[in-house]
Amino acid sequence: MIAKISETLEHINLQGGWPTPRLHPTKEIDAASSALFKQKDIQQNLRYGPELGSSNLRGAIADWLTESYAPKAGPVVSERVAITNGASNGLACALQKFSDPSYTQGVWMVEPTYFLACPIFRDAGLGGKIFGVPEGDDGIDLEYLGNRLQEVDERTDPLAEPRKTVQGGYPKIYRHIVYIIPTFSNPSGGTMSLESRKRLIKLARKHDALVVSDDVYDVLRWPASENEALEAVGAFTPRLVDVDRNLEGFSAWGNTLSNGSFSKIVAPGIRVGWVEAMPALISAMGTVGATVSGGCQAHFASIVVEKMLSSGALSSHIQKTLIPTYRARWLSMTKAIREHLYPLGVRIVGDEGEKAGKIAGGFFLYLSFNACAASGPTIASIALDEYNLKIAPGGIFSVPDDPESKVRGEDTYLHGARLCWAWNEEVVLVDGIKRLAKAILDASK
The missing domain is CATH 3.40.640.10 (Type I PLP-dependent aspartate aminotransferase-like (Major domain))
Structure with a gap:
């Protein structure tokens, strides 16, 4: 029996909104805790x-x-x-x-x-x-x-x-x-x-x-x-x-x-x-x-x-570790999206390019699949089943208690997905975008 492509690929999770454990300031936490236990009070x-x-x-x-x-x-x-x-x-x-x-x-x-x-x-x-x-x-x-x-x-x-x-x-x-x-x-x-x-x-x-x-x-x-x-x-x-x-x-x-x-x-x-x-x-x-x-x-x-x-340890950690790391990951992800996904009709919601004066940040960006031949849910399903890639499909971001929420989202966010750059290293992020491109092509057949 021939193994599915997904079984030969290491899982990539672009859905979870978590910081990479290696970025946790363990030395700083250890130093702060040790200092506390040395206090007389x-x-x-x-x-x-x-x-x-x-x-x-x-x-x-x-x-x-x-x-x-x-x-x-x-x-x-x-x-x-x-x-x-x-x-x-x-x-x-x-x-x-x-x-x-x-x-x-x-x-x-x-x-x-x-x-x-x-x-x-x-x-x-x-x-x-x-x-x-x-x-x-x-x-x-x-x-x-x-x-x-x-x-x-x-x-x-x-x-x-x-x-x-x-x-x-x-x-x-x-x-x-x-x-x-x-x-x-x-x-x-x-x-x-x-x-x-x-x-x-x-x-x-x-x-x-x-x-x-x-x-x-x-x-x-x-x-x-x-x-x-x-x-x-x-x-x-x-x-x-x-x-x-x-x-x-x-x-x-x-x-x-x-x-x-x-x-x-x-x-x-x-x-x-x-x-x-x-x-x-x-x-x-x-x-x-x-x-x-x-x-x-x-x-x-x-x-x-x-x-x-x-x-000052926390401010230093933010400025010297988190921001440079996340910026590099964001740049790698957005460049890969423009190279591999934009030709397929995908767009980053609100994308103005890397123009001077524009500020980026946080953990997430949102993709629109509205111009693609396939629907967002189909793309997300194929990405996971065939390419072992998990993305956050637009359907999970509706307001579940409001019956009209998904109706309003039909022409916008429902046909999209959230991606997070905070968990994975740059090379993994680029690999994930390439897999997503293959999933979109498969879904459009």
Whole structure:
């Protein structure tokens, strides 16, 4: 019996959004941990941690964010920061404290979306209220979102009160939740402009929405042109939390929460993240039941990260290891796509080439198969079955709770795929793209 081609090829996974283990800063983690155990107060560090996290780490993160983003609204202060068990935990805790299944009218997710966030919303009791919003050339479609928010608000009793009360420990409940990844989005790779961010904040204020933005990829950024030095990357696009507090008319609670994580820049297993928002909202985050019971949900790991951040080891790791490595991989992948896939009608969504001034980053890019003779699902199936290549097909990025999500995606993201460059080395990435080209040719016969 002749073996299938796939049985002779080593598996390549371009779907998983994980950093390569060799990039984990093991020496730096070891040094930080060793330094902690040499401290005379190590026994204190092994106790329950403060609900909002170590004050030293909160301050170190605030300083790091201030240095990184240079927000026009002023420095980030520690009162704006709380420590979490990672971005997923940050989202879950925010929903526990600031949403109410009987009062919150909708969760609005950009489509294509990070589909693994959906179960977190369902666990918060918001199943049946999770809706998709199309993504345009500049992030979430704000006209569509505004119209849908207005429709829902008009059929909602304006006198309705949350079941979660102030007296019960819930000082603020939002009418809507908007979930997006505004910079180097997962899965599309897109980044919202500053003007669109301002418009989104104004919409959120009008409709009493909390915009939860996963800001987990922002610091992984580089010039798209390989002829430009890394130092030419320029200023960050202001985060939504900075736009919110810099726009006239902001409230004490605000309408944004920045959800950060060290999973992508230290290691996923470190299980430490942070949230940033207005001080009133952050203070309330410290009253989430599980946190009150057990203290900071990532206490010991968080003080390891504190050592790495305060010593400069983490910033050095990002600048000297992660960014150069990911940039080289991104360049190898995009060049291979243009060489092997573009002649077949494939395109990188939002591709402007490696022109001067363009910024790339994050973990992902999105391919469109719309101009191919074969469908996206067929291409993905043949790639896996015949070429032992796993890609993330567009169908998994719909909003499963919204029946109209896949209908809207029929002409766009459903006939595409997300690819990740963070896991594989350059030579493997190029091999994967060549296999994908063969799969497309096979699917088109």
